[in-house]
Amino acid sequence: MKIGSKVRKHREAKGWSQDDLAFRLDVTQGTISNIESDKSIPNSLLLNRIAKELEVDINELLNEGIQVNISNNQFSDLSSAGTINQYNPVYNMQSPEITESILKNQEQIADLIEAQSKLIEALLKK
Structure with missing residues (x-):
């Protein structure tokens, strides 16, 4: 799931409209619409503010369905794709x-x- 879809899912779970979230972030409704439709990707500052408003971890918004299990200093990929996206940011x-x-x-x-x-x-x- 892409960032926009995740933002929409969490916004709708709170019962907010795009206007509601835009007001809380001091941006336009069009900005939220563009993010949710993946026409634009928010910069790190805006993404952090979105995560805080929606009360979710920023990594949840960034992670595109790749789950990594770390145990005994060993990494194992739990994603269905079987590989970790090299463009997915690591924090x-x-x-x-x-x-x-x-x-x-x-x-x-x-x-x-x-x-x-x-x-x-x-x-x-x-």
Whole structure:
């Protein structure tokens, strides 16, 4: 199942409309629609906010049906495909500091882009 389908499933489980989720995330309903229809993939900052609003682990939204069992330091693939998708991201769950740092950097980038957009708008109005 793709990210969009998972977002839709969790949103509907809460009884929310796309407008409800969009309002909570301060984005447009079209943004939610594009994510749910897999026309766009949310950046890491937005994906983290979506996971928090829907009260799900971000890895649940990212994982495309691949389940890995770890026991005695041995990995065994439990997916029906029999192989782990090489493009599926791997996260070190023992390092939440790195994840937090990345998310803070993403927030700073988003703030810079917003400030840049406002500056450009102001310049165009002159």
